[in-house]
Amino acid sequence: MSSGWSWWVIGLIIFNLGLTFFLFLWAPRAKVPVLPDGTTGHVWAHGVLREGMHRLPRWWIVISFAMYLLAVGYFVLYPGFGDRKGTLDWSSAKELATDTAANATKLDALLKRLGAMSVEAVAADPEARKLGARLFSDNCAACHGAAGHGNPLLGAPDLTDNDWLYGGTGQDITTSIQGGRAGVMPPWNALGEPVVKNLAQYVLSLSGQPHDAAAAAAGEPLFKTTCIACHGAEGKGNPLLGAPDLTDKIWLYGGTPAAIETTIRDGRHGQMPAWSPRLSDPDIHVLAGYVYHLSHRGNAAAQ
Ligand code: HEC
Ligand code: HEC
Known part of the structure; x- marks a missing residue:
């Protein structure tokens, strides 16, 4: 990957993860005006549908945050963050080469x-x-x-x-x-x-x-x-x-x-x-x- 594209990918990742992180911090604190009946006052279908206000469930926040950490962890360990190789130095081509070599050794022994x-x-x-x-x-x-x-x-x-x-x-x-x-x-x-x-x-x-x-x-x-x-x-x-x-x-x-x-x-x-x-x-x-x-x-x- 040319370094221009690499920086473009890195920029996109930082922007997306940063935006998600910001929403995590901001959303729980954001004040949404709520009427005494617990709705926002938005009404559809002649009053049949009204928009309620509920906080996100805790399990949802915990799982989402775990996913967020997983994404960051993935970029540290594996390739994907621009042209960075990741600390494990893993690549699909290397894995294929290792598997192919292992198979060839097994096959050679069998054919012999x-x-x-x-x-x-x-x-x-x-x-x-x-x-x-x-x-x-x-x-x-x-x-x-x-x-x-x-x-x-x-x-x-x-x-x-x-x-x-x-x-x-x-x-x-x-x-x-x-x-x-x-x-x-x-x-x-x-x-x-x-x-x-x-x-x-x-x-x-x-x-x-x-x-x-x-x-x-x-x-x-x-x-x-x-x-x-x-x-x-x-x-x-x-x-x-x-x-x-x-x-x-x-x-x-x-x-x-x-x-x-x-x-x-x-x-x-x-x-x-x-x-x-x-x-x-x-x-x-x-x-x-x-x-x-x-x-x-x-x-x-x-x-
Ligand atoms: C393009 C079609 C074709 C392919 C592909 C082919 N064969 Fe044949 N094979 C024939 C024909 C036709 C004969 C009979 C030849 C004749 O009549 O003289 C034959 C004959 C044979 C014979 C001799 C049989 C006898 O009765 O003596 C053997 C053994 C054989 N093939 C094994 C194989 C093997 C193993 C492969 C795969 C590596 C293979 N063939 C691929 C068409 C094919
Ligand atoms: C030069 C040698 C030769 C002569 C002479 C010959 N054949 Fe054949 N014949 C063969 C061979 C070889 C085959 C197999 C052809 C093939 O593998 O495609 C065959 C195949 C056949 C088959 C097909 C068998 C099957 O299993 O489908 C028949 C029937 C047959 N011959 C009849 C005859 C008759 C009847 C004559 C005399 C008029 C004759 N052949 C003369 C060589 C000969």
Whole structure:
């Protein structure tokens, strides 16, 4: 604050506190003319309302005076009286810096402790899971959902079902988060709509869902020559390519005939961003533990 403004503030404070103090001293002594009936003689509403005269109650004076002293005391101890710092030398910036430093020390110690543990052990640590939940809702929930159940519009997988595109060990999950993933399902529209429909029926048959048996049989040979390159001979997927298991009734993009046809006709390209440049390695370690926990909650070992 420039010294001009500082003096302006000091002047205002002295004026206001001084005026209040003067009123305190003066008001009890001030003589107000009072009529014999105890009123000032002021009348409103045709005599319905008249102005009485009562001294201020003692409790009111005592509390007000205490507030007055508190205000003076505050200006002595804390900043506020122009640019004076106050005898306690307190400032919100210093308090924030102290709190931040204390938090950083606590967090560093926690991250160091967790850094020495495996992802699987981090998953079982309650403190790590609390931190992981916060990191997850800040960075991952937009695509994977607040509870990690995924989003079929983005092809963001459910992270709670222990079914993995790229593998579910602590190391696999860490790699997914660090480097990101990009699954490429090529479009097959060139095969023509009837073939796409037949393939979709065959895909439905793989997970034992209601399907048109004749259409599925017509789609099978093409599946076995073309699609198995990525989805595997039995359609169980390939974690090296992120090609999903088509036999498990778990769908990235939805398992209705229409959704499956769209997938086959137009292809899909799910993109998991790489977090390595954005999040520190210790944060990614904690997140990997949290994701591992999400998918193993039913398993006592990782509780
Ligand atoms: C922009 C949307 C988006 C965000 C944000 C995002 N993800 Fe993903 N994630 C995806 C998609 C899409 C996939 C599937 C990629 C694919 O199909 O190849 C995926 C895949 C994954 C996988 C692999 C799952 C498997 O089955 O192998 C993990 C683990 C994962 N994400 C964790 C995270 C974590 C942890 C975060 C937060 C740091 C995060 N994701 C943030 C979209 C996102
Ligand atoms: C080049 C490898 C590759 C080939 C060939 C391939 N796919 Fe895929 N497919 C993928 C990948 C990778 C995904 C996951 C896409 C993503 O993560 O966004 C996928 C996803 C799918 C899905 C969506 C599954 C879900 O959970 O929603 C279906 C259905 C599918 N493929 C069927 C087929 C059929 C039918 C063929 C043969 C015509 C085929 N794929 C050929 C790699 C392939």
